[in-house]
Amino acid sequence: MSNVPADLRYLKSHEWARLEADGTITIGISDHAQQALGDLVFVEAPEAGRRVRAGEACAVVESVKAASDIYSPVSGEVVAGNADLGGQPELVNSDPYGAGWIMRIRPEDKTQFAAMLDARAYQAALAAETH
Amino acid sequence: MGLRTPLYDTHVAAGARMVDFGGWDLPVNYGSQIEEHHAVRRDAGMFDVSHMCVVDLRGPRVREFLRRLLANDVAKLTQSGKALYSCMLREQGGVIDDLIVYFMDDEWFRMVVNAGTRDKDLEWIRIHAGGYQVSVEPRFDLAMIAVQGPHARQKAAQAIDPAIAARALELGAFFGLAADHWFVARTGYSGEDGWEIMLPAHEAPEFWQRFNAAGIAHCGLGARDTLRLEAGMNLYGNDMDESTSPLVSGLGWTLAWEPQDRDFIGRAALAAQQASGATHKLVGLIVEERAVLRPHQKIIVPAVGEGEVTSGTFSPTLERSIGLARVPAQTGDHCEVEIRGRLIGARVVRPPFVRNGKATIAL
Numbered sequence: 001m002s003n004v005p006a007d008l009r010y011l012k013s014h015e016w017a018r019l020e021a022d023g024t025i026t027i028g029i030s031d032h033a034q035q036a037l038g039d040l041v042f043v044e045a046p047e048a049g050r051r052v053r054a055g056e057a058c059a060v061v062e063s064v065k066a067a068s069d070i071y072s073p074v075s076g077e078v079v080a081g082n083a084d085l086g087g088q089p090e091l092v093n094s095d096p097y098g099a100g101w102i103m104r105i106r107p108e109d110k111t112q113f114a115a116m117l118d119a120r121a122y123q124a125a126l127a128a129e130t131h
Numbered sequence: 132m133g134l135r136t137p138l139y140d141t142h143v144a145a146g147a148r149m150v151d152f153g154g155w156d157l158p159v160n161y162g163s164q165i166e167e168h169h170a171v172r173r174d175a176g177m178f179d180v181s182h183m184c185v186v187d188l189r190g191p192r193v194r195e196f197l198r199r200l201l202a203n204d205v206a207k208l209t210q211s212g213k214a215l216y217s218c219m220l221r222e223q224g225g226v227i228d229d230l231i232v233y234f235m236d237d238e239w240f241r242m243v244v245n246a247g248t249r250d251k252d253l254e255w256i257r258i259h260a261g262g263y264q265v266s267v268e269p270r271f272d273l274a275m276i277a278v279q280g281p282h283a284r285q286k287a288a289q290a291i292d293p294a295i296a297a298r299a300l301e302l303g304a305f306f307g308l309a310a311d312h313w314f315v316a317r318t319g320y321s322g323e324d325g326w327e328i329m330l331p332a333h334e335a336p337e338f339w340q341r342f343n344a345a346g347i348a349h350c351g352l353g354a355r356d357t358l359r360l361e362a363g364m365n366l367y368g369n370d371m372d373e374s375t376s377p378l379v380s381g382l383g384w385t386l387a388w389e390p391q392d393r394d395f396i397g398r399a400a401l402a403a404q405q406a407s408g409a410t411h412k413l414v415g416l417i418v419e420e421r422a423v424l425r426p427h428q429k430i431i432v433p434a435v436g437e438g439e440v441t442s443g444t445f446s447p448t449l450e451r452s453i454g455l456a457r458v459p460a461q462t463g464d465h466c467e468v469e470i471r472g473r474l475i476g477a478r479v480v481r482p483p484f485v486r487n488g489k490a491t492i493a494l
């Protein structure tokens with residue numbers, strides 16, 4: 001069973017998001033997603049300053065097995081991409097909700113974050129996916 | 132639910148991530164595919180390859196039959212236990228399957244064929260065996276465990292019957308031996324030393340645990356694929372199939388043209404193709420950029436033509452992407468690959484990429 005922290009929001013496409021105290025949103029991929037992808041070998045995180053729209057593919061994670069686009073759940077400006085992943089893409093596997101975060105975005109519209117799935121709804125989506 | 136090997140429950144209990152592989156439920160990894168890969172390159176790992184099909188061929192004319200059936204020539208096999216890698220072809224030269232055949236005695240050869248092609252292989256073999264009164268017996272009663280890596284033989288030897296171990300440790304490369312209901316061969320699909328062990332299905336779980344206790348790491352199909360690709364070995368269905376001949380699949384070396392009067396199935400078609408010159412060739416590729424080669428990516432060779440990646444992955448040993456590709460015969464030492472909408476330069480090399488733990492390509 002994969003780990004789905006209760007304090008995060010999710011997309012069906014397996015991104016997670018956390019609202020930080022400074023109003024920015026940190027985004028990564030879920031434990032389920034990193035397990036499905038297997039060992040990551042490259043992560044292409046967006047550069048700070050880039051403007052993204054909700055639903056836009058703005059990062060790529062590539063494992064031994066497959067490449068996968070990462071979608072932004074919110075519109076806004078990228079504040080930071082996780083530079084550590086350049087040399088240590090495996091952080092996404094070992095700590096998907098911590099050191100393996102992918103990007104941080106300052107959202108234009110807080111309602112987009114609120115509209116994301118909560119942990120229960122994401123778990124239900126995962127259960128439906130495997131049946 | 133897919134087909135299950137005798138080790139299915141063992142894999143699930145060990146926390147393996149199970150996937151469908153040609154209709155079989157098999158472990159893709161038990162955690163980290165890259166760690167499993169390194170275990171084989173540096174120490175010892177094992178794979179459940181029970182889905183592959185062992186076929187015993189028996190009869191006084193079995194050698195004569197195989198000299199007709201296979202594109203490589205079993206007349207090369209003179210010592211008992213010696214193995215040969217060969218393609219089995221259609222009359223038009225397409226590859227039905229690639230396989231290993233062992234010469235056991237004058238009336239018994241043992242073949243190991245791929246799981247995904249098993250049914251059509253058996254049908255094809257039986258159609259042609261009739262004329263030679265050769266019996267064709269698939270051994271569904273056997274499991275197969277491949278132990279691979281520089282320390283695999285020594286570790287596995289401690290875990291099996293000492294009498295069999297003593298004989299098996301004497302095996303030369305590409306030799307196998309039959310002992311009671313066991314069969315041990317010094318073969319593999321990883322580019323490392325090791326054994327492929329065929330044993331009664333009901334004994335497989337016990338010996339899998341014993342190998343594990345002897346320090347042999349369990350490894351999934353993910354690592355098996357990165358290892359074989361580093362070793363420059365073809366995968367049936369990716370790198371060749373019935374639409375491609377061995378001549379455009381990097382397998383020309385497996386064709387035995389001598390003696391000229393041996394009329395193996397597919398010979399006439401291949402001879403014609405050879406005479407007119409093969410249009411394509413299978414080559415190795417290395418990419419320096421942070422991008423990964425994947426099957427079916429398009430290749431562009433400026434001023435020459437186009438090709439396609441047939442196998443691609445990230446090489447854990449070389450820490451960059453490698454692949455096999457079918458490209459125009461005139462391709463030189465460079466090409467471009469379309470990866471996720473961009474053209475990326477790739478170096479054209481001659482496989483293997485890695486053998487016995489060491490890079491065989493200058494980086």
